[in-house]
Amino acid sequence: MIRPLLFAALVALPALAGAQTAPAAADGAASGTPPQRVRSVTLGVGQKCPQSSDTEIVICSTLDQPYRIPKQFRDSGPIPAQNQAWGNRAATVDQVSRVAGGLPDTCSPVGSGGQSGCALATNKQWAAERRAQRDAESTVP
Structure with missing residues (x-):
């Protein structure tokens, strides 16, 4: 008794599916x-x-x-120490300790090797000023 009903449902299923898609093709839709x-x-x-x-x-x-970073967050100045990665904080502490200790290439008045980095610091400052001047000239129309 269940087999004839199941057979009739399986035979009628493709016909029902075709009936559902036929009106869409009749409305002028694409060919699929x-x-x-x-x-x-x-x-x-x-x-x-x-x-x-x-x-x-x-x-x-x-x-x-055109940028992904919103304008209010771009070039906002130096990042506070509490918002920096621990590696950056450790590098800052290392550099401050070098200058305070008068190690070579630090341009410090303390210690015997502190004066050797003064020329290097002056050259870095001059290069940064030139870079800032070049950037300012390139942004002015």
Whole structure:
């Protein structure tokens, strides 16, 4: 008794599935083939999204700022010590200890080798000033 009902349900199942997809094809939808290309376009301010065609889908998105880091967080100055990695804090403590101890190449008035790093420190300061001047000139239109 259950076998004939099961057989009838299995035979009718493909017919029901075909009946569900038939109205979609009658509405003028695509033939069921997927698009050949999906293109993602990032637009700048004032740009228009290109038109899609039958063979491709165009997905447009806009960016107010081209950088991922929000403007208020960029170049905010030196990072406080409590927000730095322990390796950076250890390197800072090491450098301060070198200068305080008057080790060579530290430009310190304390100790016998402290004066050897003064020329190096002067050259680094001069290079940093030149770099800042070059950056300031390149940002001015």
